[in-house]
Amino acid sequence: MKTGQVSTLDMTNFRRGSEKERLSFANELLKCLSTQGFVKLVNHGVSDQAVEKAFEMNGAFFKLPKSIKEKYKHPECANPNRGWVAPGQEDSSAITDFEKGEDKDGMSKFDVKESFDIGAPDDALYDNMWPTEDEFPGFCSYMEIFYNMMQDVHLDILRALELVLDTPETPVKLIKQCTPNVSEMRLNSYPPVKIGDLKSGRYNRISEHTDFGTVTLLFQDSVGGLEIEDQSNMGTYFPVECETKSTLLVNIGDTLQRLTNDRLTSVSHRVTLPISKQDVEHGTLEERRSVVYFAKVSRDQSIAPLESFVSEEEPAKYPEMSAFAWNQMKLEKIYGVC
Numbered sequence: 001m002k003t004g005q006v007s008t009l010d011m012t013n014f015r016r017g018s019e020k021e022r023l024s025f026a027n028e029l030l031k032c033l034s035t036q037g038f039v040k041l042v043n044h045g046v047s048d049q050a051v052e053k054a055f056e057m058n059g060a061f062f063k064l065p066k067s068i069k070e071k072y073k074h075p076e077c078a079n080p081n082r083g084w085v086a087p088g089q090e091d092s093s094a095i096t097d098f099e100k101g102e103d104k105d106g107m108s109k110f111d112v113k114e115s116f117d118i119g120a121p122d123d124a125l126y127d128n129m130w131p132t133e134d135e136f137p138g139f140c141s142y143m144e145i146f147y148n149m150m151q152d153v154h155l156d157i158l159r160a161l162e163l164v165l166d167t168p169e170t171p172v173k174l175i176k177q178c179t180p181n182v183s184e185m186r187l188n189s190y191p192p193v194k195i196g197d198l199k200s201g202r203y204n205r206i207s208e209h210t211d212f213g214t215v216t217l218l219f220q221d222s223v224g225g226l227e228i229e230d231q232s233n234m235g236t237y238f239p240v241e242c243e244t245k246s247t248l249l250v251n252i253g254d255t256l257q258r259l260t261n262d263r264l265t266s267v268s269h270r271v272t273l274p275i276s277k278q279d280v281e282h283g284t285l286e287e288r289r290s291v292v293y294f295a296k297v298s299r300d301q302s303i304a305p306l307e308s309f310v311s312e313e314e315p316a317k318y319p320e321m322s323a324f325a326w327n328q329m330k331l332e333k334i335y336g337v338c
């Protein structure tokens with residue numbers, strides 16, 4: 001397997017720097033995202049303690065008795081995309097290469113993963129499904145705070161992108177398109193799994209897929225197994241590990257690919273056997289956790305390519321479509337239609 005690299009950028013200069021420093025960060029960010037589709041950020045504004053607490057909440061939620069988790073179960077179809085997703089309930093292999101026009105019906109893999117999906121605290125369409133305070137004290141209040149911290153990072157990333165993508169004639173109004181906020185946050189827990197099962201090809205922690213939104217912000221623990229598609233050698237994947245739990249991994253989602261008419265492209269990724277275990281035949285792989293923020297454009301906004309990315313030489317590659325319709329299409333592939 002080829003081992004590629006994802007660059008790390010320090011956000012201090014964007015958050016506190018001069019105009020010149022902000023511009024320099026924004027240019028670097030655009031360069032990394034255009035070439036690799038992924039970048040690691042440090043000093044992004046979410047403290048180590050805040051991230052640690054989100055991981056603690058993740059651990060405690062999935063340890064709740066099944067009878068409690070069942071009360072807040074994600075429906076067996078796309079909407080509302082909220083609550084506890086049981087192992088195997090989501091079929092991420094159904095969207096492998098979906099954005100490249102491929103349809104994988106009938107080739108499902110079992111995702112050895114459980115998740116908990118959370119929407120905006122003030123979302124007008126769907127309510128969150130929080131366990132009661134008796135069942136899990138402090139969970140709802142902390143996760144709402146954490147959700148807002150993640151949105152602040154999302155907005156900073158959009159501010160940086162606007163700074164380098166805007167022209168006076170054709171401003172890129174990404175932040176406006178993301179208001180009101182309908183981003184979704186997800187706690188992922190990958191239970192211990194037999195190494196042989198992962199090697200058999202019938203099971204995965206999460207199959208190859210691209211995310212649907214603008215960007216995805218991801219914190220992962222140190223177990224490993226996350227791999228991304230090498231943009232200079234498509235079809236091959238390389239592992240991405242983070243130096244610390246609070247290093248933030250950012251990747252482009254389908255929506256930004258569409259809005260920028262492929263100036264930025266969403267990159268396929270998966271979670272599988274960590275590279276350190278590739279030569280091991282037997283035994284069990286330890287559990288793994290991640291905390292993910294899927295930043296999204298508001299539901300009624302168009303995700304057709306923006307004016308500034310369309311020209312005679314570069315005609316629009318994607319049709320008119322609302323952010324809601326795109327999101328819905330992918331969710332229905334994963335969960336089924338109600």
Ligand SMILES: O=C(O)CCC(=O)C(=O)O
Nearest residue numbers: 188206220226271290292
């Ligand atoms: O757990 C991870 O590291 C990746 C999760 C992921 O790709 C997703 O939930 O979309």
Ligand SMILES: [Fe+2]
Nearest residue numbers: 209210211269
């Ligand atoms: Fe993903």
